Every structure is written in structure tokens, then in C-alpha cells.
Amino acid sequence: MINLIRTIASRLNGNDQRGGIAILTALGFLLFSVPLITASLDLAQATSIDARVKTDITHRQYCGLGTQAYLDYLLADTTRWTDWLAANVDPADPSGATSTETVDPCGRNVTISVAQQLVLPPNSTDPDADNGGSADNPVGLIPPLSAYGNRNFQTSKTVSNPNPEPGESVLYTITITNRDDSPTSLTRIDENLPPGFSYDCNGPDNILSIPGQADQVIVPFHDECPDADDLDFDWHMPAGTTVPSGESVTLTFTAITSNQAGTYCNEVSVNPGGSKTTNGRTATVQIGDQAGQCSDDAVSVVKTVDSLDLVSTDTSSADYVYTFDIDYMITVTNTGSTELEIKEYIDLLPEGFSYVSTSSSEDITETPHNLHDESQVNRQRVTWKFDDEIELDPGESKSMIITTVASIERGDYWSDLLVDFDGGAFAEDRYTWPTALISVRDVYTVTATDDQGNSQVIDAQVWFGDQDGAVQSWTLP
Incomplete structure (x- = not known):
């Protein structure tokens, strides 16, 4: 077409010039518009495909989020999770280690398959951490003791x-x-x-x-x-x-x-x-x-989880047994305007926990006066009697770190701490109520497959949460 335009242009003269220009205009339109129209049709087709792809990706992401939210709901409560596993055992797995359910979290049927695994995936995190979430914080109950x-x-x-x-x-x-x-x-x-x-x-x-x-x-x-x-x-x-x-x-x-x-x-x-x-x-x-400070006598008593280290894992039973070294920190702060003297700590450790030692790095370093197993609740009671009362000036805090060892299955584990003060500063021992929560959830791999064959693997991993939602995890041996 370029050669044709050049030939016509070379023959233009006098009266023929106007018609030649018209021909050139028409040919020029064909030269530039045909590729443009073709490109526009190609772009429209590509845009339509791209839109369908993006819509499908968005829908799959939406389904993934819906499935994850459903799993978070199940995992947040130990009893609910156990009941779900038992109620949805996969008949195709004779070992009973797989559970499956079909749900509709997003306008599509999604089949969720859950299988317990022997090795914890590395770098596990709180399932809801991206949303600023935390452990579900189940409510602890007081021990049935006098x-x-x-x-x-x-x-x-x-x-x-x-x-x-x-x-x-x-x-x-x-x-x-x-x-x-x-x-x-x-x-x-x-x-x-x-x-x-x-x-x-x-x-x-x-x-x-x-x-x-x-x-x-x-x-x-x-x-x-x-x-x-x-x-x-x-x-x-x-x-x-x-x-x-x-x-x-x-x-x-x-x-x-x-x-x-x-x-x-x-x-x-x-x-x-x-x-x-x-x-x-x-x-x-x-x-x-x-x-x-608050007027008169006032105090804050707090027990928190300071650190956790995995020692070993027993995977020989249906319920895995994890052994941990766990450090707790106990902090007492005088929030009142008068001096206080700490007389005694009585710390009821969670079931499966035992006292090991007191750290020398904090303000209070004394070893316990007594270790006693409360058979009624199967928990160890650790008692410190401070012969020289520990003084707390207004605004002052003093802390103690203790190391415990725990052999535990999945579940929620609470401590109960009572603190007594000298001189009748308070009518009753100050009680934390159930505190220093440790939540343990088992190791599972979840596969979610929708009715169009899209598949996603979600790790419902073992995680360890405290009352602030902090989570740690390890690769199991």
C-alpha cells in the first residue's frame, strides 16, 4: 500500500491533484485505521479475558478467606474442634485421621479435608494475626478449692x-x-x-x-x-x-x-x-x-507468660503430648499512696505443670517454702512465705520469674495466683482470677477444594497463645 501511495503522488498534476488528494486521504485512512481497529478488537478481547480472570481470582480469594474464617472459628474452641473432627470422619480413610465436610462460605460448595500431620510446618503464626487478632481468650473457671x-x-x-x-x-x-x-x-x-x-x-x-x-x-x-x-x-x-x-x-x-x-x-x-x-x-x-497514686492502699498483681521452649513431642497417641519449658513472670505494683509489704505468694500452676526454679535476674529470687500437689484438681500449688517481708513503696514494682516444665495436650491452661500482704492492708488476699493463659492447638493440614476444582492448602497449625494473643511455634522432631 505504501508503494501505491507513492505512485499516485508522483502522477499528481494540475486538475488531477484534487482527486489524487482524495484518493490519498482514503488510502491513508485504510493504512492507519485498519491496524488501529484490529488492535482495538484485540484489546477488547484481552480486556474481557483479563476481567474474567481477575473476577475468578477475586472469587477464589474470597472463598479462601471464608474457609479460613470458618477454620479459625472451629479451632478457637478445643471442644468445638474435637466435636467437629469426630462428627466429620472421612469414611474413605480407614485410619480415622482425616475429617471432611462440604460447606458454602462464598456461594460455592467447598470441601474441607483435615488431616493430622506428624511434622509442624516452620514459621507458623497466629491464624488471625493479619487482622490484629489474638487467641480466642476462653473464659477460665475458678478452682473448686476452699x-x-x-x-x-x-x-x-x-x-x-x-x-x-x-x-x-x-x-x-x-x-x-x-x-x-x-x-x-x-x-x-x-x-x-x-x-x-x-x-x-x-x-x-x-x-x-x-x-x-x-x-x-x-x-x-x-x-x-x-x-x-x-x-x-x-x-x-x-x-x-x-x-x-x-x-x-x-x-x-x-x-x-x-x-x-x-x-x-x-x-x-x-x-x-x-x-x-x-x-x-x-x-x-x-x-x-x-x-x-490512688489514695490509701491499692495494688496491681499480674502473672504473665514470659517465654516458652519446646522440649519434645510424643506423636504416638491420637492426642499429641508436648513437653515445654515455660517461664512465668509475677509482677506486683503498689498503685496506692501507702507502703505495702508482700507476705506470701500462693501460685496454683495449671494441670500438667511443675515448678523447676526461680530466676536470679529479677527483684524477688527466693525459692518456694512448699510444693504441694492438690489432688482434687490435679495441680501443683507453689507457696512462697517471705520471712523478711518485701517492701513496696508507692509506685514501686517488683517482679519474679519462675521456670516450670509442662507435659500437656491441646487445651487451655490457666494459673491462679493469690498474694497476701502484711498488716491487714486488704480484707482478702489479692487474687488474679484465672490468668496467664496458655492455649495449645494441634497440628493439622487442611485442603479446601471448591466445586470448580480450585484447590487451596491451609495450614491449621499448632499454635501457642497467651492472654495477649502472642503466638510461638516450632518444627517438631
Whole structure:
């Protein structure tokens, strides 16, 4: 076509020039437009294919996320996971080590096959870590021992604004959790406001939330509007209020803060239990720029998992048995304005755990006074009696690290720590309630295949979570 254009151009003269230009224009259009149209058709076809591919990839990713979310739900509870494995045994696997189920998490049927494996994949992580998640934090129950009697309910308290202006109202939320293994009646919530605070009679309604019931408005028992100088008041629960094991009741109310600068801590307890259920003076409110301590006696007692190391794994049984060296840290902080003296620690280790040693690297290095096996709960009780009381000045913290060894299967493992102080600083030993959670989940490989033959392998690996959601994993021998 290029040669044809050149020939026509060379013959152009006088009267023939206008017609020649028209021919050149038409040929030029053909020269440039035909490849352009062809390219456009090719691009449209490629775009259509690309769109279909991208849609299919997006749908498969959506199915993968849905399947992973379903597996996370199953794995978060040991009993739920065990029940699912038993209810969905694959008849094609005579060993019983494989379970399978077909679900619809994304508009497609997805067949999930789960097989226990002998080797833990390296670099395992928390299944929900990418979403900022953590271990499911199952609720620990109090041990059925006399030392923990009348502690069925654990109380906690939070405040909406820890740094209000003087005289400003703040919203308090009280949470009461049943730590007993059976439903328990709750009769009363006892409030103790800090000095200078008062109940806000003109604030929003007090809202009571009870499991299985619609939220309801509640008012203080003796007086719907307690006097401004009445720091102690209570709410009586509706007749027949029962809290199921592991579930919680919440109550919200507002209070007017003090006009004076300072640090104000708040305490709540319930009946039954009384002082054994106190939250320990929390929900701290600071008015003004100068941070300070709670007035009078106040303390924080915390036990956490410091480190875990895998020693060995027994894979000879259906339930793997893992042996660990586990370090715990116990930290006691004086959050009050008076000196405290620690007199005794009583640490009830989880089932399958045994005390090994006390680290020399922390403030408290004493060895235990006594090791005792509590046969009723099959747990070791470790007791420290400090002959020379350990002094804590206001604001001071002291820590101790202990090493334990554990041979355990999958499950959730809690510690229960009691701390006694000299001089009757507190009416009851300070109790952590079930704490320092260690969650163990077994090793499985999951294959998810949809009805179009797309397949994805998801590792539902063994993972070890604590109450903060931290997870460690190892390659098994």
C-alpha cells in the first residue's frame, strides 16, 4: 500500500491533484485505521479475558478467606474442634485421621479435608494475626478449692474518659463475669466512688445487660438520686437474675468528677462474694496534669507468660503430648499512696505443670517454702512465705520469674495466683482470677477444594497463645 501511495503522488498534476488528494486521504485512512481497529478488537478481547480472570481470582480469594474464617472459628474452641473432627470422619480413610465436610462460605460448595500431620510446618503464626487478632481468650473457671471459695464473680471496671475536666461527668462500665462452672445467682452490685465524686442524677439512664435478656434501665436501690456526698450505693438485681458459667453482666452509669486535681481510683464488688470479688481499685481518673497514686492502699498483681521452649513431642497417641519449658513472670505494683509489704505468694500452676526454679535476674529470687500437689484438681500449688517481708513503696514494682516444665495436650491452661500482704492492708488476699493463659492447638493440614476444582492448602497449625494473643511455634522432631 505504501508503494501505491507513492505512485499516485508522483502522477499528481494540475486538475488531477484534487482527486489524487482524495484518493490519498482514503488510502491513508485504510493504512492507519485498519491496524488501529484490529488492535482495538484485540484489546477488547484481552480486556474481557483479563476481567474474567481477575473476577475468578477475586472469587477464589474470597472463598479462601471464608474457609479460613470458618477454620479459625472451629479451632478457637478445643471442644468445638474435637466435636467437629469426630462428627466429620472421612469414611474413605480407614485410619480415622482425616475429617471432611462440604460447606458454602462464598456461594460455592467447598470441601474441607483435615488431616493430622506428624511434622509442624516452620514459621507458623497466629491464624488471625493479619487482622490484629489474638487467641480466642476462653473464659477460665475458678478452682473448686476452699481458698477460692465465694469468688464466683470477677468484677472489672472501666471509665470512658480517664482525663476529664474538673467537675465533668464520666461514664463507668462495670462488668461481672461468672467464673464458676455452673449458673450462679447475682443479687447486688456495690459501688464505691472516689472522694469528691458523686452520682450523676441528671446523666443518661443506668443500663443493665443480662445474658439472654433485653437491656433494661435500673436505678440505685435506696435512692434513685443518691446524695452528693454519698459515695457508697448499690443496685439490686431483678429477682431471679442468674448468670451462666463464663458469661457476663454489665452495668453503665455516670458520675460527676471532683473539682480538685488529683488521681482517683474506683472500686466495685458484688454479692454473693463481697470483698472477695472487688476489682482492686481501678478505672483510674486523673484530673489535672500531675499524675499520682490512688489514695490509701491499692495494688496491681499480674502473672504473665514470659517465654516458652519446646522440649519434645510424643506423636504416638491420637492426642499429641508436648513437653515445654515455660517461664512465668509475677509482677506486683503498689498503685496506692501507702507502703505495702508482700507476705506470701500462693501460685496454683495449671494441670500438667511443675515448678523447676526461680530466676536470679529479677527483684524477688527466693525459692518456694512448699510444693504441694492438690489432688482434687490435679495441680501443683507453689507457696512462697517471705520471712523478711518485701517492701513496696508507692509506685514501686517488683517482679519474679519462675521456670516450670509442662507435659500437656491441646487445651487451655490457666494459673491462679493469690498474694497476701502484711498488716491487714486488704480484707482478702489479692487474687488474679484465672490468668496467664496458655492455649495449645494441634497440628493439622487442611485442603479446601471448591466445586470448580480450585484447590487451596491451609495450614491449621499448632499454635501457642497467651492472654495477649502472642503466638510461638516450632518444627517438631
